[in-house]
Amino acid sequence: MTAFALGPDDEQWCARLRALAAERLRPLAERGEPGRINRPLLTALGELGLLARLFPDGGSPRALDLCLLRESLARECTEAETALALQGLGLCPVVQSGTDAQRARWLSEVTSGRAVAAFALSEPEAGSDAAALTLAAEPDGPGRWRLTGEKCWISNAPDADVTTVFARTGGPAGARGITAFLVPAGRPGLGGEPLDMLSPHPIGTLVFDGTPVTAADVVGEVGGGFGVAMRTLNLFRPSVGAFAVGMAQAALDAALAHTATRTAFGGPLKDLQSVGHRLADLATRTEAARLLVYAAAAAYDRGDPAIARRAAMAKLLATETAQEVVDAALQLHGARALRRGHPLEHLYREVRAPRIYEGATEVQRSIIAKELYRGVGVRERDR
Numbered sequence: 001m002t003a004f005a006l007g008p009d010d011e012q013w014c015a016r017l018r019a020l021a022a023e024r025l026r027p028l029a030e031r032g033e034p035g036r037i038n039r040p041l042l043t044a045l046g047e048l049g050l051l052a053r054l055f056p057d058g059g060s061p062r063a064l065d066l067c068l069l070r071e072s073l074a075r076e077c078t079e080a081e082t083a084l085a086l087q088g089l090g091l092c093p094v095v096q097s098g099t100d101a102q103r104a105r106w107l108s109e110v111t112s113g114r115a116v117a118a119f120a121l122s123e124p125e126a127g128s129d130a131a132a133l134t135l136a137a138e139p140d141g142p143g144r145w146r147l148t149g150e151k152c153w154i155s156n157a158p159d160a161d162v163t164t165v166f167a168r169t170g171g172p173a174g175a176r177g178i179t180a181f182l183v184p185a186g187r188p189g190l191g192g193e194p195l196d197m198l199s200p201h202p203i204g205t206l207v208f209d210g211t212p213v214t215a216a217d218v219v220g221e222v223g224g225g226f227g228v229a230m231r232t233l234n235l236f237r238p239s240v241g242a243f244a245v246g247m248a249q250a251a252l253d254a255a256l257a258h259t260a261t262r263t264a265f266g267g268p269l270k271d272l273q274s275v276g277h278r279l280a281d282l283a284t285r286t287e288a289a290r291l292l293v294y295a296a297a298a299a300y301d302r303g304d305p306a307i308a309r310r311a312a313m314a315k316l317l318a319t320e321t322a323q324e325v326v327d328a329a330l331q332l333h334g335a336r337a338l339r340r341g342h343p344l345e346h347l348y349r350e351v352r353a354p355r356i357y358e359g360a361t362e363v364q365r366s367i368i369a370k371e372l373y374r375g376v377g378v379r380e381r382d383r
Contacts, residue, residue, distance in 0.1 A: 006068075006294075014072045020048060021076035029079035034200040037116055037159050041083050046113025054088040055095050058107055061088070063235060063297040067242035071290070074246025075253075078350045081243055082201045085236070086155045090117025092232045093164045093180055097220035102182055106162055118160035120151040120206055121229055127153065127356075128363045130166075130229060131175040135208065137167040143215035145169065147181070147189075147208035153357075157204035158192025161185050165206070166225050180225035181213045188212060199353040200346075237311040237358055238296040241318030244354050245293055247347055248286045248322040254344060255279060255329035275332065282325045289318040309371035316364040319354045326351045 006014070025044060032038035045051050053069065054061050066088070073081035091110045094102050109115035126132040135149035147167055151157070162184045171177025183190065189209035197203050220228045256279065259269035269275050296314035300307050330337045330344045337344040355361050 010068060014068055017050075017069065017072035018076050020050075021073045021080050024048065025073070025080035026077040029077050032079065035194060035196060035202055037156060037202045038079065038083060039113075039116070041080060042087070042113035042116065044113070045080065045084055045087075046111060050084055051087055051111040051113055054084070055091065055107065055111060058095065058103060060092070060096055060235065063238055063300040064294065066235070066239045067293055067297045070239045071242040071246040071249075071293075074243045075250045078243075078247065078346070079201070081246065082155075085239065085243065086119075086201070087111075087113075087117050089119045089232065089236055090156065090160065090162070090164060092235065093119070093219050093228050094182060096231055096235075097180070097224075097228045098182065099216075101216070102219065106182075109161075115161040116156055116159065118154055118156040118163040119232070120154045120157065120163050120165045122151065122153045124150060124152045128360050131178070131226060133166060133168060133178065135165070135167040137169045137179060137181070137213065140212065145181075145213050147183070147211040147213060149208055151192075151206040151208075153195070153203060154192075154206055155201065155203050157202075157206050158194065159185075159202070159204075163206065164219060164228075165208075166229055169222055169225075171223060175226040177223055178225035178229075179222050180219035180228040181217045182219050183211065183213060183217065197353075198349050200349060233358055234307060234311060235300065238293055238300060238314045240354050240358050241289065241293040241296070241314040244315075244318040244322035244351070245286065245290045247351050248282075248289065248318070248325040251322075251326040251329035251344060251347055252279070252283055252286055255282075255325075255332050258329075258333055269332065278328060282321075282328055285317075285321045286325060289314075289321045292317055306371070309368055312359070312364040312367040312371075315354075315359065316361060316368070319351075320361060322351050323355060 025041060028041040028044055029038065032041060050069065053065065070081050070085055073084060087110055091106065094106055106115065110117045121130055123133050123135060135147060135151060137145040137147055140146045162182060165181045165183045166178055167181060168177055169179040189211040192204050192206040194204040259275055262269045293314045296310040299310045326347045330348055333344055336342065339345060
């Protein structure tokens with residue numbers, strides 16, 4: 001396969017994923033409580049082998065596989081997509097940087113759906129600027145620390161079974177001096193509460209009041225936590241774009257079906273040039289976003305040094321496009337799409353968050369600009 005055309009095997013796999021999402025996963029999602037972890041849904045994702053697909057043979061996934069998983073599930077069941085992605089995000093630091101003991105303890109538990117994982121980087125005053133975090137890991141003897149502070153906007157919090165927590169162990173402000181710890185539920189001093197958000201997926205706070213951690217809980221190296229976080233986000237950032245493309249395609253499909261049969265002003269809406277041209281533009285943007293996502297994933301898989309720019313472009317275009325497509329589809333449906341429970345009402349609430357998490361749109365633009373100017377001064381001096 002190339003970055004621009006899926007092979008027959010990938011096409012068939014994506015079609016099967018969409019069928020599984022519609023037939024097996026959506027009914028479980030509909031029975032779940034909005035804003036809380038849906039454990040039956042996670043169990044089904046494990047039984048179907050989809051969580052294990054995230055970490056084949058216990059290693060990191062192919063970025064393109066991750067994108068195809070997220071796009072395909074998102075087209076039929078955003079709750080299943082998000083549940084799968086959050087398991088991957090929470091466990092990825094352990095798979096990429098953890099110890100053999102950490103992987104042995106948690107890999108099979110998370111990929112089977114028996115345990116819920118979380119990734120705790122953001123804080124009340126440290127969102128897009130991840131290096132500004134202040135959660136303190138205070139020394140408590142050789143190889144021992146106590147965590148004090150708060151994490152906020154954490155997916156699967158506060159009910160996850162294990163969380164990768166990023167805390168400051170010392171050193172200057174900024175990326176240095178941050179360490180990743182693997183913290184299981186039930187540790188003394190660990191609390192939190194769910195947050196009532198626009199998006200229906202589980203998200204909450206974590207509060208640490210002298211929570212003990214040891215050298216056995218360190219993921220990677222002491223002081224190397226920022227690198228652990230960035231390696232995880234670099235893998236997952238293109239797939240956020242894939243999630244957005246899946247939502248955009250679902251909204252576009254709904255708009256096409258509706259405008260083909262809905263009559264107004266003497267004929268179907270599709271015969272109005274303003275409608276047809278609008279949908280043509282949105283379909284073109286969705287396809288462009290999809291190709292950019294696939295290209296970024298392929299670049300990651302081959303070790304392209306320009307992955308930061310490609311991933312940022314993919315997330316930027318895909319999430320902004322998805323917002324536009326969902327909004328336009330809702331507009332074409334009219335008031336019926338505003339009713340609670342309508343598929344587009346659901347998508348409208350889901351589509352907003354990806355423009356913020358894992359690097360807001362403005363951050364992606366800053367990354368792209370920085371990468372564009374990298375080396376420009378050198379080239380100018382060579383003239």
